[in-house]
Amino acid sequence: MELKGKHVIYQGGFGGIGLWSVKKFLERGVKRIAIFDRRVDPRALQELKDVYIDSSIFFVQFDITNNESITEAFESAIKFMGHFDVLVCGIMDDSQVERTINVNLTGMINSTFIALPYMDRSKGGRGGTIVNISSVGGLQPIPYVSVYSGSKHGVTGFTRSMGNPYSYKHLGVNFITICPGITDTDLVANLECKATFEFAKVIAMRFKSAASQSPEMCASNLVKVVETGKNGGVYVLDLAMIEEVNFENVWEPVFR
Ligand SMILES: NC(=O)c1ccc[n+]([C@@H]2O[C@H](COP(=O)([O-])OP(=O)(O)OC[C@H]3O[C@@H](n4cnc5c(N)ncnc54)[C@H](O)[C@@H]3O)[C@@H](O)[C@H]2O)c1
Known part of the structure; x- marks a missing residue:
């Protein structure tokens, strides 16, 4: 998708990867961008408005655990931008199971x-692309953060299931899954606190010395995937590289 002139909604846009991704979208010349986040960051918002003067930038505070709050956020974004072509969800929490x-x-x-x-094109919409940020922990087990890893497997499974040609025919919407590797944000700063069990803290600590990428690099590659990725595609963004994941089917339905 050519991004120049497009309208983007970024959920989690004040996060470590989110803020860089918002900047990369703006560098591509998107016309309007709405940041949805629970976090309020007036200084970051003002800096974006000062630098990217040719684009319109809008912030809505919302809580993704509350459907009323999500609905209100989309309603106010629509008043601001009329429509949106790209929706990114880059939100996460890992404080307790629920x-x-x-x-x-x-x-x-x-x-x-x-x-x-x-x-939805079948309802008069323009179609577009929905990008959900999963994780490498949404592709394979990460033993010491099993709840986070389980939630991210769900993100990958949901987004892949939505990204099929039959749904696309009706909706005109592409679904893309992004799986970052270790990226230097607040998420990895306190890894030992995120361990599922006390005994797993030692392994969690070891990940602090693992090779990582900057959030800017991850964001650059995220925007490239939005431009070039395919419906149903899953892309690992790790150590400044983009790699598409090829899944083997382990089961096929037998129709009678
Ligand atoms: N940093 C990494 O190493 C890494 C690796 C793999 C995947 N990811 C994924 O990338 C995405 C961005 O991660 P990040 O490292 O930038 O994290 P981050 O913590 O910096 O950003 C997460 C954002 O989510 C927002 N948020 C949290 N709970 C919310 C809620 N209830 N409602 C609305 N907003 C809420 C926060 O305010 C924050 O801005 C996440 O989906 C994360 O799981 C990150």
């Missing part, structure tokens, strides 16, 4: 379904 699932998975699914009628 919260992790509610924010990372249930919230992401609900916001996808609340957004879809605005994009």
Whole structure:
């Protein structure tokens, strides 16, 4: 997708990867961008407005665990931008079991379904692309953060299931999954606090010395994937590289 002149909604746009991604979208010349986040960051918002003077930037505070809040956020974004071509969800929490699932998975699914009628071509929308940020931990087990990893497997499974040709025929919406590797944001700063069990803290600490990428590099590659990625595609963004994941089917339905 050519991004110049497009309208983007970025959920989690004040996060470590989010703020860089918002900048990369603006560098591509998107016309309007709406940042949805629970976090309020007036200074970052003002800096964006001062630098990217040719684009319109709008912020809505919202909580992805609350459907009313998601609905209101989309309603005010539509008043601001009329329509949107790209929706990114880059939100996460890993504080306790219910919260992790509610924010990372249930919230992401609900916001996808609340957004879809605005994009759905069969209902007069313009189609577009929905990008959900999963993780390398949403592709393979990460033993010491099993709840986070389980929630991210859900993100990958949901987004891949939505990204099929039959749904595309009706909706005109592409679904892309992004799986970052270790990226230097607040998420990895306190890894030992995120361990599922006390005994797993030692392994968690070891990840602090693992090779990582900057959030700017991850964001650059995220925007490239939005430009070039395919419906149903899953892309690992790790150590400044983009790699598409090729899945083997382990099961096929037998039709009688
Ligand atoms: N940093 C990494 O190493 C890494 C690796 C793999 C995947 N990811 C994924 O990338 C995405 C961005 O991660 P990040 O490292 O930038 O994290 P981050 O913590 O910096 O950003 C997450 C954002 O989510 C927002 N948020 C949290 N709960 C919310 C809620 N209930 N409602 C609305 N907003 C809420 C926060 O305010 C924050 O701006 C996440 O989906 C994360 O799981 C990150």
